[in-house]
Amino acid sequence: MLAKAIQVGTALVSLPITVRYLGAERYGLWLIISSVSTILNFMDFGMGNGLLNAVAKAHGSDNHEESARSIASAFFMLSGVAMLLLAAGVMIYPWVPWPRVFNVHSALAMKESGPAVAVFFTLSVLSMPLTVVQRVQAGYQQGYVSSAWQAGGSLLSLFGLLAAVSMQASLPWLVAAFTGGPLLSCVLNFVSYFRHEHASLRPRWSRVDRDKALALGSAGAMFFAIQLITAANTPTDSIIIGQILGPRSVAEYGVVMKLVGMGYMLSSMFFAALWPAYGEAYSRGDYAFIKRTLQRVSLLSVGLSAAVAVAMLAFGQQIIRWYVGANLVPALAVIAGIGMLAVCNALGDALGSFTMAVYRLKEFLIITTIWTLGSLPVKFWLAHRRQLAGFVWGSALSYGFLFALPLLHYTVRLLRNLKVDRVVGKGENSPLVNATEGA
Numbered sequence: 001m002l003a004k005a006i007q008v009g010t011a012l013v014s015l016p017i018t019v020r021y022l023g024a025e026r027y028g029l030w031l032i033i034s035s036v037s038t039i040l041n042f043m044d045f046g047m048g049n050g051l052l053n054a055v056a057k058a059h060g061s062d063n064h065e066e067s068a069r070s071i072a073s074a075f076f077m078l079s080g081v082a083m084l085l086l087a088a089g090v091m092i093y094p095w096v097p098w099p100r101v102f103n104v105h106s107a108l109a110m111k112e113s114g115p116a117v118a119v120f121f122t123l124s125v126l127s128m129p130l131t132v133v134q135r136v137q138a139g140y141q142q143g144y145v146s147s148a149w150q151a152g153g154s155l156l157s158l159f160g161l162l163a164a165v166s167m168q169a170s171l172p173w174l175v176a177a178f179t180g181g182p183l184l185s186c187v188l189n190f191v192s193y194f195r196h197e198h199a200s201l202r203p204r205w206s207r208v209d210r211d212k213a214l215a216l217g218s219a220g221a222m223f224f225a226i227q228l229i230t231a232a233n234t235p236t237d238s239i240i241i242g243q244i245l246g247p248r249s250v251a252e253y254g255v256v257m258k259l260v261g262m263g264y265m266l267s268s269m270f271f272a273a274l275w276p277a278y279g280e281a282y283s284r285g286d287y288a289f290i291k292r293t294l295q296r297v298s299l300l301s302v303g304l305s306a307a308v309a310v311a312m313l314a315f316g317q318q319i320i321r322w323y324v325g326a327n328l329v330p331a332l333a334v335i336a337g338i339g340m341l342a343v344c345n346a347l348g349d350a351l352g353s354f355t356m357a358v359y360r361l362k363e364f365l366i367i368t369t370i371w372t373l374g375s376l377p378v379k380f381w382l383a384h385r386r387q388l389a390g391f392v393w394g395s396a397l398s399y400g401f402l403f404a405l406p407l408l409h410y411t412v413r414l415l416r417n418l419k420v421d422r423v424v425g426k427g428e429n430s431p432l433v434n435a436t437e438g439a
Contacts, residue, residue, distance in 0.1 A: 003147035004269045010154040019324040021165050026109050028247025031254040032238045033120050046220030048135050055139025056276040072207035078129040085125045115172040123179045133190045143273045153185030222361040229368045244383045252330045260338045263308030264346050267301035271353040278357035287418045294354050301346040309339025337392030348404040351411045371403035
């Protein structure tokens with residue numbers, strides 16, 4: 001909770017600083033570039049989630065060597081992926097008309113768009129293999145350690161941002177300062193964890209195991225499909241708004257999203273921690289824990305998000321006017337739509353962490369695909385017809401009716417039938433065996 005409070009606090013402090021320093025168009029450019037980070041997180045081809053489950057399973061059976069082989073296999077596979085992405089970026093970069101991609105018009109924004117993308121992409125890709133340590137800590141249910149390091153990265157980002165602004169640096173330097181903090185924090189976490197605390201788990205080439213690599217790839221295939229479908233929807237919102245309505249609308253959208261999303265951010269800290277806990281409880285047959293915890297976390301998450309949304313609807317315009325200036329104050333319809341979207345997101349993510357922890361990946365993928373295919377045309381159409389308010393209400397309604405409610409209906413059915421399910425990891429037809437061998 002302390003780490004999440006620090007992350008929220010640094011985001012709130014950095015937002016008015018960057019808006020006032022960069023202006024609406026360049027700040028919108030920054031938000032569009034930052035939205036790509038979510039897509040880059042999916043470029044591990046699901047191996048991160050596969051590693052989390054593999055480590056949790058090995059830990060539950062006290063098989064230390066199996067865990068070490070899985071970690072080494074994942075680290076070197078992700079290192080290869082990172083090198084391929086960097087090589088592809090070097091080849092593609094000169095041929096992309098970056099100002100046209102981001103729909104910017106001022107001379108300064110046009111000049112800075114390409115270099116800012118290059119800096120952000122390079123630092124994000126370099127961090128991919130290092131994030132193995134976060135998955136390992138999550139698998140051992142030590143997510144609080146990762147959270148502490150990530151909080152330190154948030155503070156480093158804030159200090160870097162303040163230094164860059166004080167030196168009147170360009171947007172690429174601001175991107176480097178802001179993105180470099182989490183990267184440095186991840187490096188320090190990696191070194192500390194594998195050099196001192198868990199040296200026996202340190203990734204070594206000699207521990208790379210072909211069978212483990214294939215198992216990680218197989219288990220990750222379904223996760224990657226889910227991530228890929230999801231990446232075609234929510235992470236592209238800033239890009240869609242930028243293309244249809246311009247970077248200024250992206251800035252309005254981003255400011256409200258950050259403020260309304262505070263309640264969701266505070267509750268979402270439970271989701272990652274409970275993922276391996278749900279899996280362990282499912283394997284032990286402790287269904288009472290699952291039902292009690294899932295109900296409490298869902299109600300807490302939705303309640304916090306709804307409370308912040310109502311407060312923003314009542315006082316949001318005044319807060320934004322005082323916070324970042326009158327030129328980025330949105331209509332009440334925009335604030336209300338984003339508030340509804342935050343509430344739906346809170347419910348959907350709370351249920352999703354449980355569904356994927358117990359290997360109901362096929363069902364989750366079907367629901368996600370229907371939501372993505374149904375929401376994109378709705379958002380495009382309403383953005384053209386009703387501007388920014390139409391876009392956010394299209395996002396909220398499509399997410400609620402095509403994702404959150406169907407997932408809720410499926411989860412209720414699943415909870416009723418838990419006692420007749422076979423235990424994960426036991427039996428030839430168990431979900432774990434099917435997930436790791438089916439691909």
